[in-house]
Amino acid sequence: MIAVIGSGIVGSLIAREINKYIEDVYIFEAKNRIGAGVTKANSAILHGGYDDEPGSIRANFCYKGNKLYDEISEELSVEVKRIGSHVVALNEDDLKVIDELEEKAIKNGVKEYQILDKTELLEMEPNLNKDALESFYCPIAGVTEPWEVAMQAARSVEINGGKVLTNKRLVEVKKKANKFELLFEDGSSFIADLVINAAGLYADEVAKLFGDEVPYIFPRKGEYYLLGKDVVYVNSVIFPTPSKITKGCLVIPTVDGGFLAGPTAVDVKSKQDLSTTQEGLLEVKEKSLRLVPTLDFSRNVVKTFAGLRPETREKDFHIDVGEGNVIHVSGIRSPGLTAAPAIAKYVAEYLIQEKLHINLQKRENYVSHIEKVPHLVEEDYSYWEKVIQKDPDAGEMICYCNKVTKKEVKQAVRNGARTLDDVKFATRASFGECQGSFCTSKILKIISEETELAPEEVLQNEKDSWIINSEVRII
Amino acid sequence: MKYEADVVVLGGGGGGMAAAKAADKNGANVILIEREEENGGVLNQCIHNGFGIHYYRKDLTGPEFKETLQEELENTNVKILNSAFVLDVNKDKQLTFVNHKGIHEIKTKALVMTTGARERHFNSLAVPGDRVAGIFTAGVAQKYINLQNLKPANSALIVGSGDIGLIMARRLHLEGIEVKGVVEILPYPGGLERNVQQCLRDYNIPLYLSHTVTRVEGNKRLGKVYVSQVDENRQIIPNTEKIFNVDSLVTSVGLIPLTDPIKFVETGPGFITSNTNQTSEDWIFAAGNCTVVFDLVDYVSREGEKAGKYAALYAQNQYFPEQKVKVIKGKNINVLHPLYIDPNERTKLYLRVSKTFKRAEVTVEPLGIKMVEEEARPSEMIEISMKPFKDKNLKEIEVSARELG
Numbered sequence: 091m092i093a094v095i096g097s098g099i100v101g102s103l104i105a106r107e108i109n110k111y112i113e114d115v116y117i118f119e120a121k122n123r124i125g126a127g128v129t130k131a132n133s134a135i136l137h138g139g140y141d142d143e144p145g146s147i148r149a150n151f152c153y154k155g156n157k158l159y160d161e162i163s164e165e166l167s168v169e170v171k172r173i174g175s176h177v178v179a180l181n182e183d184d185l186k187v188i189d190e191l192e193e194k195a196i197k198n199g200v201k202e203y204q205i206l207d208k209t210e211l212l213e214m215e216p217n218l219n220k221d222a223l224e225s226f227y228c229p230i231a232g233v234t235e236p237w238e239v240a241m242q243a244a245r246s247v248e249i250n251g252g253k254v255l256t257n258k259r260l261v262e263v264k265k266k267a268n269k270f271e272l273l274f275e276d277g278s279s280f281i282a283d284l285v286i287n288a289a290g291l292y293a294d295e296v297a298k299l300f301g302d303e304v305p306y307i308f309p310r311k312g313e314y315y316l317l318g319k320d321v322v323y324v325n326s327v328i329f330p331t332p333s334k335i336t337k338g339c340l341v342i343p344t345v346d347g348g349f350l351a352g353p354t355a356v357d358v359k360s361k362q363d364l365s366t367t368q369e370g371l372l373e374v375k376e377k378s379l380r381l382v383p384t385l386d387f388s389r390n391v392v393k394t395f396a397g398l399r400p401e402t403r404e405k406d407f408h409i410d411v412g413e414g415n416v417i418h419v420s421g422i423r424s425p426g427l428t429a430a431p432a433i434a435k436y437v438a439e440y441l442i443q444e445k446l447h448i449n450l451q452k453r454e455n456y457v458s459h460i461e462k463v464p465h466l467v468e469e470d471y472s473y474w475e476k477v478i479q480k481d482p483d484a485g486e487m488i489c490y491c492n493k494v495t496k497k498e499v500k501q502a503v504r505n506g507a508r509t510l511d512d513v514k515f516a517t518r519a520s521f522g523e524c525q526g527s528f529c530t531s532k533i534l535k536i537i538s539e540e541t542e543l544a545p546e547e548v549l550q551n552e553k554d555s556w557i558i559n560s561e562v563r564i565i
Numbered sequence: 566m567k568y569e570a571d572v573v574v575l576g577g578g579g580g581g582m583a584a585a586k587a588a589d590k591n592g593a594n595v596i597l598i599e600r601e602e603e604n605g606g607v608l609n610q611c612i613h614n615g616f617g618i619h620y621y622r623k624d625l626t627g628p629e630f631k632e633t634l635q636e637e638l639e640n641t642n643v644k645i646l647n648s649a650f651v652l653d654v655n656k657d658k659q660l661t662f663v664n665h666k667g668i669h670e671i672k673t674k675a676l677v678m679t680t681g682a683r684e685r686h687f688n689s690l691a692v693p694g695d696r697v698a699g700i701f702t703a704g705v706a707q708k709y710i711n712l713q714n715l716k717p718a719n720s721a722l723i724v725g726s727g728d729i730g731l732i733m734a735r736r737l738h739l740e741g742i743e744v745k746g747v748v749e750i751l752p753y754p755g756g757l758e759r760n761v762q763q764c765l766r767d768y769n770i771p772l773y774l775s776h777t778v779t780r781v782e783g784n785k786r787l788g789k790v791y792v793s794q795v796d797e798n799r800q801i802i803p804n805t806e807k808i809f810n811v812d813s814l815v816t817s818v819g820l821i822p823l824t825d826p827i828k829f830v831e832t833g834p835g836f837i838t839s840n841t842n843q844t845s846e847d848w849i850f851a852a853g854n855c856t857v858v859f860d861l862v863d864y865v866s867r868e869g870e871k872a873g874k875y876a877a878l879y880a881q882n883q884y885f886p887e888q889k890v891k892v893i894k895g896k897n898i899n900v901l902h903p904l905y906i907d908p909n910e911r912t913k914l915y916l917r918v919s920k921t922f923k924r925a926e927v928t929v930e931p932l933g934i935k936m937v938e939e940e941a942r943p944s945e946m947i948e949i950s951m952k953p954f955k956d957k958n959l960k961e962i963e964v965s966a967r968e969l970g
Contacts, residue, residue: 315691366693368779393688395696467652471661471668482665487600487650490825525686527702531709545715550698554785557698558715562740565714 091116093272093282095260095296098129099236099430100422101288102243103162105252107434108286108442110458111450115252116280117244118272120259120292122552123512125240128290128426130515131364131397132312133342133353134236135327137425138175138228141337144197147407151429151436153200156230158431166242167462168234169345175231175327176206176215178381179223187331191226202230217323217384231327235345236427237515246460250453260289263299268415270300284415284448286437291361291400293420302412304420305402309361312353312399313370315378316392317385318523319347328381337424339377341385346492346518348392351378351385357401366394392523399423409433410441415448417441463501465518467493488536489529491522499533503540510534511551534558568671570596570644571880572873573660574679575651578606579862580853580869581679582634587873588677589641593880595873596671597643598662600650604638605631606681607704608862610711613732615759619863630862654827658848674880675848677872678827678836682820682854687724690818694780699787703729703817710740718813722790723747724778727944728756728860730817735764737815745809746771748778748792750799753921755817755944757860777801778814787812820858839889839905840912842872843879850876857902857915860946864915886910888957895965897925899943908959912951916964917943924969929962937969 092112094105097119109115121127139153163170179185188205195203204227211225212218244254259275266281273279289296297304317323323341330338336355343349354370371394375387402408402421407429409419417437422429442448466474466484478485483497494517502516510526513519513533520526520533534557538545545558572588574581577599585597603609608616611627618624621633638645649664660671684702701709701717707729709715721742723734726749738744747765752775754761765772773792779801780791794805822835830844831837835858836851838844844851852872853865878884886907892914894901899919906912918925918941925941928934932954938947949964 365695365782366691368693371691371693387691391689391691393686394691394693474663475667478663478665478667485663485665485667486648487663490600490650493650493652524683525688527684527686527705531705531713531715535713545713550785552785555698556786558709558717559719560716562710562714562716 091280091282092284092286093118093280094286094288096127096288096290096293097124097240097244097254097256098127098288098290099125099240099427100290100419100433101286102240102247103430103434104286104288104419104437105247106243107438109247109250109252110456111438111452113251113453115247116282117247117252117254118258118260118274119254119256122256122509123515124244124254124256125237126551128397128399129236129240131314131395132236132399132427133340133350134233134344134427135175135342136170136172136232136234137428138200138202138231139198139425139428140195140200140203140226140228141177141191141332142194142198142425144194147409148425148429149198151407151432152425153198155425155429155432158435159232159234162239162431163234165458166239166246166460168238168242170232170234171345172230172232173326173343174227174229175329176211176225176227177329177331178211178218178225179331180219180221180380181223184331185223188224188226200228203228215324215326215328217382218328219381219383233327233343233345234427241515242460242462246457249460250456260296260299265414270414270416284417284442284446286417286419288419290422291398293400293418297412297418297420300412300414300416302416302418304408304418305404307400307402307421309358309363309398310401310423311356311358311363311370311396313366313374313394313396314350314352315371315374315387315394316344317349317351317390318392321386321390323349323382323385330377330381339374341378341382349385351375353397358398361398364396364398366396370396393525407433409436411445415446463498463505463516466495466498488532489517489519489522491524491528492518494519496536499536500540503537508537508541508543509549509551510557513537566667566669568596568669570594570671570673572596572675572677572876573598573671573673574677574873576606576679576681576855577601577604577645577647578679578681578853578865579608579630579634580681580865580872581677582631582638583866583869584677584679584852584873584876585643586634586637586641587870588877589643591874591877593877595641595643596673597638597645598649598651599645599647602648604635604645604647610704610707611732612711613736616862619861620866634866651826656829656846675850675876677842677869677876678824678849678851678855679853679869679872680823680825680855682822682858684729684817685819685821687814687816687818692778692781695782697781697783697785697787699783699812700781700814700816703733703815706813706815707733707736710736716740716742718742718815720745720811721813721815722809722811723815723817725749725817725819726754726756726761726772727817727819728760730815731756731760731764733815733817734770735768738768738770742813744770745811746773748773748776750775750777750795752797753942753944757945779806781814787814790814820854822855822858824855837905838903839886839907840903841875841884841886841907841910842868842903843875843886848879850879857900859915864946867913890959891961893961893963895963897966898964901964906962908954908956910953914949914951914964916947916949918947918966919943922966922968925966926969927964927966929964931959932962941966
């Protein structure tokens with residue numbers, strides 16, 4: 091059996107890649123949902139690969155990963171929008187940075203870019219700061235929904251005979267001959283022939299369980315604003331010129347028509363600190379307004395949130411074998427999302443086969459294409475109509491903002507959703523402008539009706555995130 | 566299925582039910598569409614009294630108000646479609662909706678939008694802190710408690726002193742939830758004076774005026790809410806911080822008119838209409854909280870009735886306004902409805918002043934209308950009744966308020 095620790099975008103895609111050769115793949119996720127860590131809260135950008143330090147591991151994987159997203163999109167039925175990106179120069183100093191970017195792009199082998207002058211830039215992005223002088227435009231950059239990619243990759247593993255287990259926090263590893271016994275917090279244990287550590291923020295700690303040292307990971311927090319869909323602020327991803335530390339605070343169209351502003355980059359102590367701060371939010375506001383002055387932070391805000399990225403002092407990925415049949419995929423900071431498909435191939439094709447000398451044969455019965463659970467409102471009315479004839483729940487709207495029916499919510503519950511956030515990430519219900527004001531009470535009821543859970547046991551997401559205390563009175 | 570109607574009413578709350586009733590009474594063939602299983606909208610969960618004093622001259626609870634309207638509707642030929650969600654309205658006067666039987670179309674001559682409003686969510690206020698469970702809009706908390714018999718809290722702080730916030734402070738208190746206070750950023754309460762008395766003072770629930778929430782904290786569920794005092798510019802005054810240990814925050818921080826799925830009509834942010842509730846698209850009428858947010862359901866139903874009547878007349882080719890006079894927001898006016906007047910018809914102007922007045926004089930010029938309002942506050946709507954005026958040359962009128970010396 092091959093074990094993948096972590097179901098983020100990296101773990102899920104690696105598991106999928108290995109699953110193309112071997113049926114017996116297990117994904118072990120510590121949280122109660124797929125892709126609920128770093129993958130859940132980030133900029134969701136597919137970078138062009140032009141700006142990573144030439145020669146770095148990041149640079150090696152970013153451009154390749156970007157290219158692989160066409161295949162990912164096709165095979166996993168996930169949305170990838172190649173809306174392009176602009177790095178915008180607002181002053182003379184920025185112009186020098188754009189020149190440097192071009193040099194890096196050439197060194198990184200990225201050909202898909204153009205330097206646009208002010209007129210061309212403002213024609214494409216009329217809401218930009220009018221001080222903009224030029225931009226480094228990369229048409230292959232885009233956006234996707236990282237958690238959806240992870241969920242669909244995990245699903246494809248299940249469909250192809252693998253297993254995806256949640257609430258499995260790895261606490262101990264025992265070496266047994268050339269195998270590993272993996273012991274989990276819930277008391278269960280599994281024997282694995284090969285282990286891939288893709289534990290995100292915790293990859294360094296997991297490596298220690300195997301007796302290996304990988305670069306120390308510290309959480310770097312990024313805070314974001316999410317703005318609503320009623321105004322189109324920009325058409326592509328807008329970057330300021332990058333600093334040594336970060337790519338800066340961006341303005342990003344989301345896959346479903348909203349806009350992100352952010353992130354900040356602040357190192358924090360706790361790997362669980364997802365709080366937003368006054369300073370952070372203010373910084374996002376000020377910096378993003380400098381790029382796009384029309385952003386309406388007084389009326390158009392849907393919510394704010396923070397994500398953590400696994401940063402290392404080396405500022406680079408660490409992807410290598412450890413002691414025994416274990417591979418550590420660690421420090422996958424930006425551009426990890428973009429690089430993930432290329433990392434997955436590298437692990438399956440090079441590290442496992444060439445470095446560990448494990449001979450793998452492609453499975454003949456492997457199903458590469460999987461469908462997405464259809465979002466009925468996006469389907470043809472004739473198709474939707476047929477679904478309703480079979481199941482009237484398909485005609486009952488639960489989420490008014492994102493138009494999710496009762497059938498879709500029930501389906502998510504049947505597929506394993508047990509919390510409000512599970513349903514939210516599986517269906518987008520309660521993800522819209524009203525933030526669940528109209529539908530959360532209905533979703534809570536459906537989860538409770540469809541499972542053994544009492545309303546008091548339905549959680550928002552993790553342990554202790556209760557919604558209902560008790561009945562108001564016993565009837 | 567394909568339907569035909571003279572008038573379609575979209576939204577079966579207090580406004581839509583009255584609109585459907587009035588359109589029917591005026592001879593139109595009417596379809597009322599409501600997305601929930603039952604009509605009534607938020608009235609169903611407002612089990613307190615105070616509804617109907619103007620519209621029915623009776624003090625009713627929300628469900629009673631709705632039942633009364635529902636009974637009146639049942640004596641009409643209005644076709645009511647419940648659990649029906651409108652997906653699209655196009656310029657060819659065609660609606661597409663979905664229900665448990667399939668996807669259907671309606672061809673209509675006129676449309677009345679009575680889609681109401683939604684609650685502004687706390688998440689949109691960008692208050693820093695942890696992402697925790699236990700933050701509810703007042704409407705959601707009310708629905709859990711009054712309709713689902715579920716208690717979402719042990720202790721609560723209320724943010725926003727709008728009517729829903731005040732009502733919920735009392736409701737939570739009566740169900741044994743410890744309500745530690747109501748926080749309001751403005752220097753005056755957002756809701757009606759009668760609710761401040763009956764919901765807070767009567768139960769000794771403190772009201773913190775000129776205060777705001779600065780941070781929320783908790784381990785997965787809310788544990789602490791940080792509150793500070795603000796100055797007249799809403800800036801936080803240092804060293805005024807209070808910490809409330811509560812597991813719930815119930816928010817009543819404003820309502821936002823809902824105009825979906827129509828994108829081709831003038832809005833600001835609700836539908837902009839005339840005194841006959843006509844929008845920029847002459848076959849579409851709108852009434853109630855999807856235009857501006859009203860203080861009372863009574864006003865909403867009254868407006869709905871009017872919209873239903875004119876939509877019915879329009880559908881039967883009996884109403885064609887020749888002229889529309891613009892109504893301008895003058896000094897010290899925050900909310901104003903309607904923004905156009907058909908001078909051949911009577912008008913009920915609704916307005917909110919933009920600050921508090923001891924004694925305000927509200928004027929409509931050049932019509933020479935003047936009225937004096939004691940203790941005018943933004944939270945209480947002022948109504949002005951206007952007769953038709955025949956001045957053909959009048960292009961616009963202006964409404965303003967000033968303090969009387």
